[in-house]
Amino acid sequence: MITIENVSKSFGGVQAVSGCSFTIEEGSITGLIGPNGAGKTTLFNMIAGALAPTSGKILFQGEDITGLSSDKLFHKGIVRTFQIPHEFDKMTSLENLMVVPPGQMGESIFNTWFRPGAVRAEEAEVLRKAEEVLEFLQLTHIRDELAGNLSGGQKKLLELGRTMMTDAKVVLLDEPGAGVNRTLLKKLADSIRQLNVEKGYTFAVIEHDMDLISSLCHPVVCMAQGSVLTQGKFEDVRSDERVLEAYLGSSAHEAAE
Numbered sequence: 001m002i003t004i005e006n007v008s009k010s011f012g013g014v015q016a017v018s019g020c021s022f023t024i025e026e027g028s029i030t031g032l033i034g035p036n037g038a039g040k041t042t043l044f045n046m047i048a049g050a051l052a053p054t055s056g057k058i059l060f061q062g063e064d065i066t067g068l069s070s071d072k073l074f075h076k077g078i079v080r081t082f083q084i085p086h087e088f089d090k091m092t093s094l095e096n097l098m099v100v101p102p103g104q105m106g107e108s109i110f111n112t113w114f115r116p117g118a119v120r121a122e123e124a125e126v127l128r129k130a131e132e133v134l135e136f137l138q139l140t141h142i143r144d145e146l147a148g149n150l151s152g153g154q155k156k157l158l159e160l161g162r163t164m165m166t167d168a169k170v171v172l173l174d175e176p177g178a179g180v181n182r183t184l185l186k187k188l189a190d191s192i193r194q195l196n197v198e199k200g201y202t203f204a205v206i207e208h209d210m211d212l213i214s215s216l217c218h219p220v221v222c223m224a225q226g227s228v229l230t231q232g233k234f235e236d237v238r239s240d241e242r243v244l245e246a247y248l249g250s251s252a253h254e255a256a257e
């Protein structure tokens with residue numbers, strides 16, 4: 001579904017991603033692992049349109065999407081989990097979902113004055129969808145709670161819910177497990193799996209929690225120093241000597257610093 005072809009990105013003298021190539025197959029939950037500084041986030045930023053590659057190509061269903069803005073990619077169905085912005089803390093869970101669909105009619109004064117019936121019908125449809133999403137994620141009980149009062153895990157579920165308000169085809173999840181307790185982590189993993197199987201979402205997941213990667217992701221791609229070191233089944237990647245060396249090398253480097 002997404003093909004990364006020989007993609008590189010440098011920031012001044014720092015080569016963050018270097019000749020990186022792999023594919024995210026349709027219907028997969030592809031895990032992206034690698035030691036700190038391997039280039040995972042930079043690569044995600046390029047897939048999601050937040051950064052343009054220095055060289056190389058990114059294809060989506062065969063179409064060249066290299067350098068397209070995140071807004072354009074969003075409309076094509078490539079969605080990155082949004083960290084819930086600070087100002088949205090003051091909105092309820094339901095409202096956080098309802099503001100996601102872009103270009104709603106009620107945003108235009110012309111429509112609210114001259115086409116109030118159509119605006120109301122669209123709002124009712126967005127409300128129905130938001131309530132359905134809350135039910136799917138078993139979050140109905142926090143429908144009217146301010147997002148700022150939710151636990152870390154509930155926020156992650158709500159972020160996943162926000163991707164469900166769009167017509168997502170590919171969802172990029174950046175460390176979904178970080179700061180989430182074990183109970184909610186299971187629920188989050190179950191929801192991701194259910195979205196993958198029932199709604200056909202393709203996922204790419206950056207994650208440091210190896211339990212989550214092993215239970216959720218296939219295949220797993222391991223990056224080191226900006227390129228793909230190896231990829232395949234989690235067990236094979238984990239037992240690859242080069243992977244171990246890359247992680248050990250990175251922690252030795254950090255310890256020295």
Ligand SMILES: Nc1ncnc2c1ncn2[C@@H]1O[C@H](COP(=O)(O)OP(=O)(O)OP(=O)(O)O)[C@@H](O)[C@H]1O
Pocket residue numbers: 011014015016017034035036037038039040041042043
């Ligand atoms: N905006 C930037 N300016 C300069 N250097 C950057 C920038 N963004 C990333 N880098 C560098 O690029 C390299 C790759 O960073 P990146 O954040 O992509 O790695 P990562 O694999 O996501 O690491 P982590 O697991 O720690 O999040 C690092 O050396 C980092 O310092």
